Amino acid sequence: MSLLEDKNAVYLFTAYGVFIGGMLTYALFLWWRRRSLEREAALLEEIEREQRSTDVKAPRQVASGRQTN
């Protein structure tokens, strides 16, 4: 009798679906988490860059203000 004809084959295939599906789902969760962290890091980098540029501009403005006075 072949594997597919056995009345218990459905339990066998479901169980292996659980094994493969379980590991794949967790791997997908890691991939999704990594992507959201990457996005967060890019956003943070943008904010940091903006902050750096305002830090550089601010002393210049102060200096130019002194010259006009």
Next chain:
Amino acid sequence: MQGAISVERSWRVDGLTRAFGVAALIMVAVALVLVFFVAPSGDVRSGGEAQRIFYFHISSAWVGFGAWLLTAFFGIRYLQTRDLAWDRRAHASAEVGVVFITMTLLSGMLWGRPTWNTWWTWDFKLTLTALQFLLYVAYLMLRSGIENPERRARFASVYGIIGSLTIPLNFVISRVLQSIHPAVFGPSVNAAQQGGFGVSVDRSLILIVSIAALTAAYLFLVRARIALLQQEEALNARKAALTEV
């Protein structure tokens, strides 16, 4: 520009993690071929064709309980060194362990239905395994409930060590007490009632390949999770620095 390049590089999975990932893919594929096309069918008492579930069921239990033992070991190392890298490893190992214990419980139910004619029975071993699953989940909940990293690591380490004491008990319980759960290795007082679940040489080889495959998968997932936890911590530190300014 340089900053962008360094961030890009830090996201890459390192060579060893990638090697474990590739090894896991190949070994799981080989194990599946062996389980479905080479392994002999089980007798009616052990579930007929459903008996083939046991190769990955035992392997996932092995990995799940091994992950818990490693969580305890990493906890001990944290308490010795106070280095948060050990705590990160413990966290990753526990999280991946939950995945494997969940697979063990579900596959056990899928084997129990055609073999015992029930999805679940309050047998000592089954109950203890369900309890261990809850212990794992509670460990992760405990971690998420404490904000201070040092305090969280200290509490989680102690919890992990105490929780791991249930693992030898799980191994012994179906061998010394009245239990319906088969004891695949070693002697058991219930061998006759458990359906003569002795493992032949060909079955042992397939089981070893399955255990190796799921161990490689565990190593890949744990290393990938550790890298992500590291990234999360680095990002949180940067966020904190930004809000301080």
